[in-house]
Amino acid sequence: MNEYLQYLAQTATWLIAIIILVAVVVAILAGAAAGNQDNKKEGIVLKKLNKKIEKYKKSFENTILDKKELKQLEKNRKKEKKANKNELPEAKHNVFVLNFNGDIKASQVEKLREEISAILLYAKKEDQVVIKLESPGGMVHGYGLAASQLKRITDKGIPLTVCVDKVAASGGYMMACIADKIVSAPFAVIGSIGVVAQVPNIHKLLKKHDIDVELHTAGKYKRTLTMIGENTEEGREKFREDLNETHELFKEFVHQNRRRLNIDEVANGDVWYGSQAIKHNLVDEISTSDEYLNNCCETHAVWEVTFKVKQSPMQKFGKSVEVGVEGAINKQLQHHIAKLWMK
Numbered sequence: 001m002n003e004y005l006q007y008l009a010q011t012a013t014w015l016i017a018i019i020i021l022v023a024v025v026v027a028i029l030a031g032a033a034a035g036n037q038d039n040k041k042e043g044i045v046l047k048k049l050n051k052k053i054e055k056y057k058k059s060f061e062n063t064i065l066d067k068k069e070l071k072q073l074e075k076n077r078k079k080e081k082k083a084n085k086n087e088l089p090e091a092k093h094n095v096f097v098l099n100f101n102g103d104i105k106a107s108q109v110e111k112l113r114e115e116i117s118a119i120l121l122y123a124k125k126e127d128q129v130v131i132k133l134e135s136p137g138g139m140v141h142g143y144g145l146a147a148s149q150l151k152r153i154t155d156k157g158i159p160l161t162v163c164v165d166k167v168a169a170s171g172g173y174m175m176a177c178i179a180d181k182i183v184s185a186p187f188a189v190i191g192s193i194g195v196v197a198q199v200p201n202i203h204k205l206l207k208k209h210d211i212d213v214e215l216h217t218a219g220k221y222k223r224t225l226t227m228i229g230e231n232t233e234e235g236r237e238k239f240r241e242d243l244n245e246t247h248e249l250f251k252e253f254v255h256q257n258r259r260r261l262n263i264d265e266v267a268n269g270d271v272w273y274g275s276q277a278i279k280h281n282l283v284d285e286i287s288t289s290d291e292y293l294n295n296c297c298e299t300h301a302v303w304e305v306t307f308k309v310k311q312s313p314m315q316k317f318g319k320s321v322e323v324g325v326e327g328a329i330n331k332q333l334q335h336h337i338a339k340l341w342m343k
Contacts, residue, residue: 042310044118049097049293049302094127095300097293102135102172106142113149114307120156128159128300131179132289137170137192140246146171147253150178163289164188169271173282174250177257183292184274184283191282193254194269195247197239199225258282 061070096119100108119129131150137143153160162168162179169192176182176190184190206213206228215229224235224242247267255263260281277283285292296302 042308044115045306045308047304047306049304050297053294053297092299092301094123095293095296095302096123096127096129097302097304098129098131099304099306100131100133100135100146100175102133102138102143102146102175104138104142106135106138106146106171109142109146109149111307111309112146115305116149116152118307119305120152120158123156123158125157128161128296129153130161130163130289130293130296132163132165133168133172133176134164134166135169135172135175136167136189137172137174140171140195140250143171143174147175147178150175154178154180161292163287163292164190164274164283165289170194174253177254181285182283183285183287183289184277185288186273186275186286188274188277189271190274190277191266191271192269193250193263193267195243195250196269197243199239200227201225201231202228203230 061073065073098112098115098119100112102108116129123129135143150160150162159181160179161181161183162176163183164172164176165185165188167189168176168182168184169189173191173193203213203226213226213229215223215226217223221238224239225231226235251263251267254267255261258281262280266280266282272280272282274283274286278286293302
């Protein structure tokens with residue numbers, strides 16, 4: 001009996017392995033096919049958001065209204081159109097919408113620069129650029145470059161609005177402060193105008209096991225702190241000086257772009273929710289990006305602009321696996337959090 005169960009277990013294991021292998025091959029082939037199609041679509045893609053809103057509106061009208069009401073609605077629209085026939089149509093200006101979801105390296109900056117370059121080839125001063133920004137910040141040089149990309153828009157005299165639904169902190173706020181107007185949801189996290197750095201050090205652990213580390217540098221401050229060597233007080237002091245210098249540059253940058261800020265009051269590394277941030281002039285308006293863009297659709301032609309990046313089949317497969325694993329982890333976390341709340 002035990003031998004039979006062992007045989008079943010081995011067979012099941014092989015079957016699972018074969019299924020996984022087949023799934024991987026199918027995914028790669030599907031990715032290759034999709035990759036061939038995407039090659040034709042690589043570049044800037046524009047999607048008109050006005051059409052989406054009209055589609056939603058008509059869906060409700062067709063579902064809720066009866067035939068008589070629909071007929072009357074259509075009649076009223078034709079009548080209104082006929083009444084306005086002799087009037088010169090008012091030219092609709094454009095709103096170009098970008099999305100930026102920032103990680104620690106601000107890795108979306110490559111995509112952002114392509115989208116901005118494309119917009120600047122066409123946009124006029126009567127148009128507007130809106131960026132939906134979500135970022136808790138990260139590396140200084142990455143977010144410095146991202147902020148510089150946004151500065152290209154305002155330097156051309158084109159109005160820039162940043163919408164924050166969840167978070168624009170640290171490097172995220174460095175980007176946001178470039179805008180002519182910052183729109184924040186009531187509970188979006190705003191601010192964190194500060195600089196932080198931490199370096200783990202395992203020197204004592206290595207010393208305990210009689211492991212020596214030699215660190216040679218050319219230049220007094222080539223390496224102020226080290227992870228494995230013995231750090232000096234002089235090195236620590238220089239490291240803190242560098243942090244303070246970066247913080248001063250950050251403060252100056254924010255103050256240059258938002259003169260009405262009391263920079264000494266807000267540049268202490270603290271964060272505020274949107275409804276608090278507006279009292280400190282960190283943001284200009286309390287609203288969600290959805291509400292702001294829906295209002296824009298009433299008076300402007302609103303275009304979502306996306307730079308479609310070419311990906312190899314393996315990159316597509318890797319991304320699919322990453323999304324799957326992330327989804328599984330999030331599901332488990334939510335499950336455990338729910339259990340904690342139930343206790």
